[in-house]
Each structure stands twice: as C-alpha cells, then as structure tokens.
Amino acid sequence: xxxxxxxxxxxxxxxxxxxxxxxxxxxxxxxxxxxxxxxxxxxxxxxxxxxxxxxxxxxxxxxxxxxxxxxxxxxxxxxxxxxxxxxxxxxxxxxxxxxxxxxxxxxxxxxxxxxxxxxxxxxxxxxxxxxxxxxxxxxxxxxxxxxxxxxxxxxxxxxxxxxxxxxxxxxxxxxxxxxxxxxxxxxxxxxxxxxxxxxxxxxxxxxxxxxxxxxxxxxxxxxxxxxxxxxxxxxxxxxxxxxxxxxxxxxxxxxxxxxxxxxxxxxxxxxxxxxxxxxxxxxxxxxxxxxxxxxxxxxxxxxxxxxxxxxxxxxxxxxxxxxxxxxxxxxxxxxxxxxxxxxxxxxxxxxxxxxxxxxxxxxxxxxxxxxxxxxxxxxxxxxxxxxxxxxxxxxxxxxxxxxxxxxxxxxxxxxxxxxxxxxxxxxxxxxxxxxxxxxxxxxxxxxxxxxxxxxxxxxxxxxxxxxxxxxxxxxxxxxxxxxxxxxxxxxxxxxxxxxxxxxxxxxxxxxxxxxxxxxxxxxxxxxxxxxxxxxxxxxxxxxxxxxxxxxxxxxxxxxxxxxxxxxxxxxxxxxxxxxxxxxxxxxxxxxxxxxxxxxxxxxxxxxxxxxxxxxxxxxxxxxxxxxxxxxxxxxxxxxxxxxxxxxxxxxxxxxxxxxxxxxxxxxxxxxxxxxxxxxxxxxxxxxxxxxxxxxxxxxxxxxxxxxxxxxxxxxxxxxxxxxxxxxxxxxxxxxxxxxxxxxxxxxxxxxxxxxxxxxxxxxxxxxxxxxxxxxxxxxxxxxxxxxxxxxxxxxxxxxxxxxxxxxxxxxxxxxxxxxxxxxxxxxxxxxxxxxxxxxxxxxxxxxxxxxxx
RNA sequence: GCCGGAGUGGCGAAAUUGGUAUACGCACCAGACUCAAAAUCUGGCGAGGUCACACUCAUGUCGGUUCGAGUCCGACCUCCGGCACCA
Numbered sequence: 031x032x033x034x035x036x037x038x039x040x041x042x043x044x045x046x047x048x049x050x051x052x053x054x055x056x057x058x059x060x061x062x063x064x065x066x067x068x069x070x071x072x073x074x075x076x077x078x079x080x081x082x083x084x085x086x087x088x089x090x091x092x093x094x095x096x097x098x099x100x101x102x103x104x105x106x107x108x109x110x111x112x113x114x115x116x117x118x119x120x121x122x123x124x125x126x127x128x129x130x131x132x133x134x135x136x137x138x139x140x141x142x143x144x145x146x147x148x149x150x151x152x153x154x155x156x157x158x159x160x161x162x163x164x165x166x167x168x169x170x171x172x173x174x175x176x177x178x179x180x181x182x183x184x185x186x187x188x189x190x191x192x193x194x195x196x197x198x199x200x201x202x203x204x205x206x207x208x209x210x211x212x213x214x215x216x217x218x219x220x221x222x223x224x225x226x227x228x229x230x231x232x233x234x235x236x237x238x239x240x241x242x243x244x245x246x247x248x249x250x251x252x253x254x255x256x257x258x259x260x261x262x263x264x265x266x267x268x269x270x271x272x273x274x275x276x277x278x279x280x281x282x283x284x285x286x287x288x289x290x291x292x293x294x295x296x297x298x299x300x301x302x303x304x305x306x307x308x309x310x311x312x313x314x315x316x317x318x319x320x321x322x323x324x325x326x327x328x329x330x331x332x333x334x335x336x337x338x339x340x341x342x343x344x345x346x347x348x349x350x351x352x353x354x355x356x357x358x359x360x361x362x363x364x365x366x367x368x369x370x371x372x373x374x375x376x377x378x379x380x381x382x383x384x385x386x387x388x389x390x391x392x393x394x395x396x397x398x399x400x401x402x403x404x405x406x407x408x409x410x411x412x413x414x415x416x417x418x419x420x421x422x423x424x425x426x427x428x429x430x431x432x433x434x435x436x437x438x439x440x441x442x443x444x445x446x447x448x449x450x451x452x453x454x455x456x457x458x459x460x461x462x463x464x465x466x467x468x469x470x471x472x473x474x475x476x477x478x479x480x481x482x483x484x485x486x487x488x489x490x491x492x493x494x495x496x497x498x499x500x501x502x503x504x505x506x507x508x509x510x511x512x513x514x515x516x517x518x519x520x521x522x523x524x525x526x527x528x529x530x531x532x533x534x535x536x537x538x539x540x541x542x543x544x545x546x547x548x549x550x551x552x553x554x555x556x557x558x559x560x561x562x563x564x565x566x567x568x569x570x571x572x573x574x575x576x577x578x579x580x581x582x583x584x585x586x587x588x589x590x591x592x593x594x595x596x597x598x599x600x601x602x603x604x605x606x607x608x609x610x611x612x613x614x615x616x617x618x619x620x621x622x623x624x625x626x627x628x629x630x631x632x633x634x635x636x637x638x639x640x641x642x643x644x645x646x647x648x649x650x651x652x653x654x655x656x657x658x659x660x661x662x663x664x665x666x667x668x669x670x671x672x673x674x675x676x677x678x679x680x681x682x683x684x685x686x687x688x689x690x691x692x693x694x695x696x697x698x699x700x701x702x703x704x705x706x707x708x709x710x711x712x713x714x715x716x717x718x719x720x721x722x723x724x725x726x727x728x729x730x731x732x733x734x735x736x737x738x739x740x741x742x743x744x745x746x747x748x749x750x751x752x753x754x755x756x757x758x759x760x761x762x763x764x765x766x767x768x769x770x771x772x773x774x775x776x777x778x779x780x781x782x783x784x785x786x787x788x789x790x791x792x793x794x795x796x797x798x799x800x801x802x803x804x805x806x807x808x809x810x811x812x813x814x815x816x817x818x819x820x821x822x823x824x825x826x827x828x829x830x831x832x833x834x835x836x837x838x839x840x841x842x843x844x845x846x847x848x849x850x851x852x853x854x855x856x857x858x859x860x861x862x863x864x865x866x867x868x869x870x871x872x873x874x875x876x877x878x879x880x881x882x883x
Numbered sequence: 884g885c886c887g888g889a890g891u892g893g894c895g896a897a898a899u900u901g902g903u904a905u906a907c908g909c910a911c912c913a914g915a916c917u918c919a920a921a922a923u924c925u926g927g928c929g930a931g932g933u934c935a936c937a938c939u940c941a942u943g944u945c946g947g948u949u950c951g952a953g954u955c956c957g958a959c960c961u962c963c964g965g966c967a968c969c970a
Binding site: 250253260359361365369371462464585602664682684743747751807825831869870872877879 | 884886895897903906907908909932951965966969
C-alpha cells in the first residue's frame with residue numbers, strides 16, 4: 031500500500047491479479063448456491079458509452095455482493111455482434127463486416143477490462159461466430175419441424191432508408207426504430223415465427239414474474255400482446271350464402287347495431303358487390319383508403335372517418351334486423367376479423383361515423399342507477415330513436431330495447447349472449463390478441479442464414495441438422511440495394527437438394543438479430559458445446575437468471591422474444607421452467623445537456639453530448655467512475671451527467687484510502703488481530719463507533735438486496751464520517767479502540783468492494799489480509815443486532831402534533847415512564863400548563879404526543 | 884384521447900411505509916494552512932423572523948381522514964413515459 035491513492039496503478043495491479051487467479055470464473059463443480067447475474071449483452075459498436083458503464087456497474091456491484099456472501103456467481107458477457115451497423119460500414123466504407131466487428135469487440139473488451147468489470151471471460155460468446163449462430167439455425171429448424179416457423183407472402187414494414195424489412199416491434203409507431211424514417215408497406219415472401227401460439231402464455235405467465243419485474247415493463251408486455259375477451263358473431267348477408275364474421279367485446283350492445291362495417295382490405299368487399307351498380311364506386315373508395323394509409327406521413331395522425339355504403343344488407347342474428355354493410359377506413363384488417371358491427375350509441379368511433387353519415391343511433395344500454403340494492407334500468411325513452419344522444423355511452427350498464435335480454439346487466443348479458451350464439455351456431459365466445467407473428471426475414475448479409483433450400487422438384491427443404499451451420503461466405507457485394515447481398519454470392523446460393531441431390535438454391539434471407547439475443551444467456555452456461563445449444567443438465571444448475579439488468583428500451587421486443595423462446599425450449603424439453611428471468615431491473619438513461627440548449631438527452635455522438643468512459647477512467651479511475659455512476663441517482667432514474675459529481679466520488683475514495691493508510695500499520699500487526707471477547711471495556715466513543723458500524727452493515731445489506739445502491743453508498747459515507755469523528759490516534763489508541771476501528775474499517779472496505787473493487791482490494795491488503803477479497807476468507811459482514819442497538823433514545827415530544835421538545839430515554843423505557851418524562855419536561859410544561867390535557871399518545875421508543883385543549 | 888409513473892432546498896436525492904421532513908453528496912459561504920492560488924482540513928447552509936433565542940411557514944394546488952400526513956382518501960394542476968381508430 032502506497033501512502034497516496036494512485037487509481038491507475040492500483041487498478042492495473044488488481045486487474046492483473048484477478049486475471050492470474052481466474053478470480054471470476056464460475057465453475058460447475060462449485061457446491062455453493064448459485065447466483066446468475068446478467069446484463070444485456072452489448073452490440074459491438076466499437077465504443078463503450080456511459081449507458082454501458084452504468085449497466086455494468088450495477089451488475090458488477092450485485093455480482094461482488096453475492097460473491098462475498100458466499101454464492102457461486104455466474105457473471106458472463108458476450109456480443110450481440112450481428113446487425114446493421116456492420117453492414118452499413120461495409121456499404122459505406124467497403125470494410126469487411128467480420129473484420130469491423132472483431133476489431134470493435136477487441137477494443138470494447140479492453141474497455142470493459144479497464145473498467146474492471148468482474149466478468150467470466152472464459153465464457154465470452156459472439157453471435158456472428160459460426161459456433162454460435164449454428165444454434166440459431168438449429169432452433170429455427172426445430173421450429174420449422176413443428177410448424178412454428180413458416181413462410182408467407184405478406185405486407186411487410188419496409189424501411190426505405192435502410193432498405194430492409196422491420197418487424198412490427200421495430201416499426202412501432204410507423205417509424206423505423208433505428209433511423210426514424212417513415213416505414214412503408216411492401217409485399218414480400220417472409221419467414222415468420224408463430225409467437226401468436228404463445229400469446230396466452232405470454233400473458234398468463236406474467237403472474238410468475240410480477241414480483242420481480244417492474245410494473246411498467248409488464249404493462250407494456252400486456253399491452254403488446256393485447257389480449258381481449260369478447261365474441262365472434264356471424265352476420266348472414268341477405269340474399270347470399272356469405273357470412274360476415276365480426277369480433278366484439280360488447281355483444282351486450284348488439285341490439286344497437288345499425289351497420290356492419292368492413293375494412294377496405296376485407297376479402298368480401300369485392301364479392302358482395304358482384305353485379306351491383308355501386309361496385310366501381312366502392313372499389314375505388316377501397317383503393318383510395320389503402321393508398322392513403324400507405325402514403326401517410328405521420329403515423330400517429332388519425333384520419334377523418336370515411337366510409338361508403340355497399341348497398342348490401344346483413345342480418346343481425348339476434349333480432350333478424352336487416353342492416354346496411356359499409357366499408358370504412360377506420361376498420362383495420364389486421365385486428366379481429368377485419369369487420370365490426372357498428373353500434374353508434376355505445377362506441378365512440380361508431381358514434382362519430384354515424385353522425386357523419388346520418389346512420390341511426392339506438393340506445394340499448396342504460397346507466398345503472400346508483401340507488402340501493404338491485405340495479406334498475408333507466409326507463410326506455412319511448413321509441414328507439416326519439417332520444418338524442420350527444421355522445422356514445424360506453425360504460426357497462428343495463429340492457430334496454432334488447433328483446434329477451436332487456437333488464438340484464440352488461441356483464442351477465444355478455445356471457446349469456448355468447449353462450450346463446452354458440453348454442454344457435456352463429457357465434458362463440460372468443461379471445462383475440464393484438465400480437466402478430468414475429469417476422470424474422472431480413473434481406474441482409476450480416477445475420478444468421480436461414481437454413482432452408484429451395485429445390486425445383488422437392489420444394490422447400492430444411493437443411494439437415496448434420497449440415498449445420500450454414501456458414502456465411504467471407505464477403506459479398508455490399509450495394510445497399512433491396513435484396514440480400516447473399517443472393518449475389520453464387521457459391522453460397524447454389525447447392526444441391528438434400529433430398530434429391532439435384533441443383534438447388536439456398537434461402538438468402540438472414541434472421542432478425544433478436545433471434546440471437548433470445549437465448550444467448552443459456553449459451554453462457556455451456557458456451558463451447560458443439561453437440562447441442564447447451565447441455566440441459568448444466569442449464570439446470572445456472573438458470574433461470576436471478577437478476578437481469580438492462581435498459582427499458584427492450585421492454586417489449588427482446589424481453590417478449592426471450593420469454594417466447596424459453597417457452598419453446600420448455601416444449602422441447604430443454605428447460606423445466608416457464609420464465610427465464612426472475613428479477614429484472616431496468617436502469618434509467620444517462621443523459622447530458624445538449625450544448626447550447628436546456629435539453630437533457632441520452633448521450634450520443636450525433637448530438638455531441640457524449641462523455642467518453644475512457645477519458646473518465648483516465649482522469650479519475652474506474653473505481654471513482656463507478657462510484658459516481660451508482661451514487662448519483664437511483665438505478666431506475668434518469669442520470670443527468672454533472673461534471674462536478676465525479677470529483678466528489680474520488681474525494682471520498684481518497685479520504686477512505688488515507689484513513690486506511692493512517693491506521694494500517696497498527697492494524698496489520700497480527701498481534702492486534704484479537705477478538706472482542708478479550709477486551710474488557712470499550713469507551714463510549716468506541717461503543718458508538720461499533721454501533722454505527724453494525725447499523726450500517728444492517729442497512730447496507732438491506733439496500734443491496736433491493737439494489738438501492740445510491741443509498742447504500744450514502745450509508746458508507748456516514749460510516750466513514752463516524753470514523754472521522756472517532757477521536758483516537760493510531761499511536762495512542764487502546765486495544766479496544768483499535769478493535770473498534772478495525773471492525774469499522776474492514777466493514778467499510780468489504781461493503782465498498784462491490785462498488786469500487788480495485789481500491790477495496792488494495793485497502794483490504796493494507797489491513798493485513800494477504801489472500802485478497804475473493805480468497806475465501808473475506809466475507810460480507812454480518813450485523814450484530816445487540817451492538818447496533820441504541821444505548822439511549824432521543825424521543826421527540828409533540829404538543830398537538832407539533833414538535834416542542836426532545837427527551838432522552840433508555841431503550842427499554844416503558845410507556846408509563848415515557849409519558850411521565852414527557853409531561854415533566856420543562857418546555858412541554860410551558861405549552862400545557864394552562865391547558866387541559868385530553869390525552870397523551872405514546873408510541874413506544876418512538877414519540878410522545880400530548881393533546882391539549 | 885386512453886393507460887402508467889412522478890412532483891420534496893440552488894441541484895442529484897433521503898425519509899425504517901402514518902411518527903423528529905430535507906440523511907448522503909454536489910454547488911455555495913466563512914475560517915485554517917499558503918506570499919498567493921489550487922488541493923486539503925474545519926464549520927455553516929429550506930424560507931421568514933430575532934442581536935441571539937423563541938416562534939411562524941414550508942414536501943405541486945385545494946379539501947378531507949387522523950392525536951399526528953411527504954406518506955392514506957377526493958378533486959385539480961404540471962411534467963415525463965407508453966399506446967394510439969385494437970372493435
């Protein structure tokens with residue numbers, strides 16, 4: 031230990047020691063209980079940014095904490111190394127995406143090591159390496175075998191700027207999730223994974239994780255799956271054998287249906303108009319709607335409702351009424367059945383539409399009167415259209431004007447009417463979901479090739495498992511044009527059919543990179559397995575993940591896909607649980623002021639408000655950087671970058687270091703390593719220090735469990751301040767004083783280790799421990815409740831709820847004694863002497879409140 | 884529009900879940916050290932009020948419940964996210 035704190039030297043030294051000792055490598059033959067701590071794997075853009083630093087500082091703190099508590103900790107890292115930026119670099123600068131990616135990984139690996147994150151580097155994986163993406167292909171084929179991977183022509187979301195297909199999730203809001211360009215629609219043959227088969231489980235299993243996941247993430251997942259309970263109802267088309275199936279959540283309003291409305295894309299539109307004089311007008315209208323939708327610039331903008339009457343009639347199966355069939359722009363083909371029953375009185379959109387086109391509005395639900403007891407229908411207002419409604423009444427209520435169902439409550443009618451429809455054969459209760467199948471085809475080079483071969487004779491043939499991986503060629507022509515660059519690589523495309531051995535062609539699309547990240551953390555458990563994605567027995571030892579940490583930008587995409595993938599692996603018998611992640615922490619963004627403005631935005635190159643972690647580490651050291659990032663705000667909050675904050679962090683570390691230096695010679699002397707048992711008497715000051723030490727241990731431990739790292743650092747600072755106040759000098763300290771100081775300093779150093787591990791190691795060594803924090807002897811401290819107990823309580827005394835005095839009392843003071851002491855207190859007497867004491871409230875060991883009049 | 888979440892000093896934030904509001908840090912002010920500055924150390928730091936106490940007022944606003952409310956209830960305001968014609 032040097033007299034002065036030199037972060038660079040200390041950090042280099044301990045990073046080397048850790049590496050030599052393989053300190054962070056997790057072993058399967060370790061009998062201790064496991065803990066799997068996972069951070070979202072980074073895309074190797076080339077440079078670590080502050081968001082990474084925050085993410086890994088949090089995960090590393092937890093990993094260290096669990097290690098010191100005696101857990102066998104798995105803390106791995108890898109690279110989400112397929113994806114668009116590498117391909118863009120190839121297009122723009124002619125570099126090879128593989129070289130570009132490998133260089134970036136090498137650089138970022140160095141940065142992570144300089145940050146001192148305690149990863150098990152022996153398990154490092156990268157998605158772009160054949161030994162990884164082989165298993166993407168393997169899973170794909172498993173899904174293909176089971177009909178869960180399929181190909182269909184579909185309208186896809188197309189980013190005109192990047193010239194590629196995007197998933198629904200990636201084009202959420204009608205803009206490309208990466209570049210922000212407005213997304214267009216195109217027809218292409220695409221591969222899909224049938225995530226909709228798992229829609230129900232994705233909602234239902236939320237109950238298994240809701241204790242450990244942030245509510246805001248679960249809410250977004252529920253919204254994304256979009257489960258909706260209702261019913262299908264078939265409306266027969268008059269003078270035809272056609273039926274129109276609609277989906278409704280409000281079957282109780284069906285007597286108020288005054289139209290059936292189809293979306294412009296509905297397949298029945300053309301058929302209905304066969305031989306009708308309105309045909310050309312309606313088809314023109316439908317085309318116009320489709321064109322308007324495709325051309326829409328601002329996807330959030332709601333178009334004015336427009337529609338056209340087809341002239342055809344539908345028959346309401348509940349009352350036999352004939353109602354017109356319309357086509358309108360507000361009905362979406364993608365949701366439900368692409369057709370709705372229009373109930374203007376009880377749906378805002380239908381109401382608006384009916385007002386515009388003067389369709390009848392018929393009230394069939396009345397508010398439940400808020401009287402006592404039974405619900406009473408509000409009297410029907412004589413005739414069906416005589417009452418003018420000014421807006422739709424969308425609440426549940428009581429059915430009126432609804433034949434045999436009149437007088438029933440909505441919630442009963444919804445159930446009974448669906449049963450009735452089913453019994454009569456014109457409908458049934460149904461659940462729909464908003465979630466769509468996951469389109470994974472990408473017309474790109476830099477991804478895992480989809481292992482399918484097209485043969486003129488045999489059709490679509492899966493690549494045999496034994497032939498995996500389908501390896502990407504070394505390079506291709508990167509033009510940036512629409513088709514996958516793989517299509518231009520003859521050696522790749524041309525192959526033979528596995529079935530008939532005739533010449534055949536390979537699929538040239540590659541997989542969405544979210545496939546890679548859906549199961550990567552299982553691969554960490556068994557990263558070099560070349561016979562399977564992983565050994566199920568090894569998986570059993572490590573998974574599920576105990577704590578996952580990452581940004582909430584992945585709340586729906588990655589975190590839904592990985593839940594889906596896990597459920598599929600469970601169906602394959604590879605894992606034995608439904609949910610891969612027990613606890614999830616979504617850390618807040620790191621923002622910085624954009625120069626010349628008052629806007630705080632996520633750090634980015636384009637905004638010029640980035641702070642380079644390397645610069646920060648060079649200037650302040652990894653330990654201070656990590657301390658600052660963890661201390662500045664709760665992990666979930668946005669973290670606004672403030673230059674001066676980090677100076678406070680290094681100041682604290684320097685003070686602690688200096689304190690350890692001051693004592694280390696006395697304390698590292700083995701003669702001083704005595705237990706408390708032999709010490710007869712501690713001074714009041716030493717007792718106070720020990721009390722503070724044990725109180726701090728208890729509270730910091732509780733904070734670590736909750737990942738409240740900012741407050742745990744504040745507590746460590748308080749303990750340090752108590753040490754500063756402790757009035758003893760190393761040269762003259764008594765044995766008891768030395769003991770108290772040792773206990774405080776060692777606890778402080780141990781609890782600081784997860785946050786600033788290098789300097790903690792250095793100080794631990796300085797305190798006379800030769801084998802390091804992970805040598806097996808160092809243990810997370812345990813609080814002794816007896817020692818943490820206050821010797822004397824300061825009890826606030828209130829008069830009428832206002833603080834008027836404080837009294838001192840022994841911890842075992844009785845209620846009676848407290849009451850008497852409070853009433854006898856001079857300051858309190860001044861407030862109560864001229865008043866009548868109505869009552870005295872005594873909260874044992876906490877507070878006294880005297881109520882007077 | 885609908886659904887979440889949040890409003891506490893100059894700033895980032897605490898508050899054992901109904902019991903001393905503002906812990907810890909940043910910034911700032913003063914003092915010590917220094918020829919001086921930086922660094923470091925010591926002290927101060929919600930607002931009003933007072934020579935100093937006392938006291939009064941303060942957790943977005945207004946009400947309520949309670950001996951007691953940052954915390955619970957009701958209404959409203961503002962900000963930040965998410966979704967967006969989802970039938």
